[in-house]
Amino acid sequence: MKLYDTLKQFKKIQPDAEFSQRTRTEILLSPQNMRPTMRGVFAFLHVLETGVAVVLAGFFILILTGSFSPTRSISPIQYSVIDPQGLHAEAQAIDMQIQLADVEYPQTTSTAMTGSTVTSTASLTKVFAAALGTQATSSVSTPAATTQSTSTASTTPTTLTVDQALQQLSN
C-alpha cells in the first residue's frame, strides 16, 4: 500500500457515538463566559478605539498635506497685526536714542566745557557738531537753528551750560 493511501485510511477513524452525544449535550448546557454587559463594554471600547484611530489618521493627513500650519493656528502671536512700517520707524527711533546716549560721553569727558562758560550758542554749536559728527551737524544746521544762533551771537552774549544748549537745540 502506498504511503498516501495509508494516510487516507486514518480518515476512517470516528469518535464513539455515545461519547459524541454525551459531550454535545454537556457543552450546550454549560453557560457561556461572555455576559451581555461585558460584551457591551468591549463593543464600546472597540468603537472608542476606532474613533481615536480615525481622528489621529485625519490629523496626520492634514499635517502631511500641508493645509494645517501649527505656528499659524496655535501660536498666540497674531502676525497679521504687526505693521512692518511701524516696526521700521520704531527701530529708527531706538537707533536715535542710542546716538543721543553717546552724546553724553564727550559731555562728561570734556570737563573744561562743562566747568567753563560758553560765550555763545554759535561756539557751542561747533563743539556739539564736533561731538555728534554729521548727524548732529545736520540737525543743528537747520535753517531755524542757524538763524537763531546767529541772532543770539549778534546780540548779548549769554552764559549757557551744555544742558541748556542741548535744550535749545532740541527746541
Added chain:
Amino acid sequence: MIDGEEEKLIRSAVGGDSSAFGSLYDRYQPAIYRFIVVKVGSREEAEDITHHVFLSAWQKVRTYKHRGHPFSSWLYQIARNMVIDHYRSKKDDVSLDKLDPESSIIPAVAQSDLSIKLQLEKVHRAIQKLKPDYQDVIILRFVEDLPLKETAVILKKSEGAVKLAQHRAIMELKKKLGDETVED
C-alpha cells in the same frame, strides 16, 4: 470554502444560539477528534481534549470574528493549542510504550485485515515520532485533505511555508518508516 449555510450557522452561534453551535459541532467534531487522536495516540485522551476544545469554543464563540475562513480553522487552532498544553502537562506519560494496546486508534474497518492494521499502526507510530508541526501538516493535508490555504491559516504560516513543511514532513516520515516497508 465556506458555504452560505455555514455562514448562517456561524452568525447564529456567535449570537448565542446553542442549536446552531450544535450543528457546527456535528459537522466538525469527527475531524477535530481525528486530528487530536492521531497526535496523542489515545482514544481516552483524545475524547477528553476534544470535549475541552468544543467547550472552549462554545464559551468563546461570542468573541469569534468571521474573516471568511471556515469555522473549522478556528477549531483546529484551539485543538492545536490544547494538544500542546496536554503535552506540557503530561510530559512523562506520552511514551509509546505506555500506551494501552486495547486503546488502539486504528479504525474498526481496518481491524479485520491484519496486514492493513499493522501497516496503519506502523505509520501511526512514525507520525508520532515527527515534530508537532510536521504531524499537523501530514494530518491536515494528507488525512483530512484540507486545501493549502486553509492549512496555512490553521498553522499561521504562508502557503509557501506549508508547501515546504509538507515536503519535509513526508521525507521525514518516509525516513522513519524505512524504504523497505512502505512504498510510495
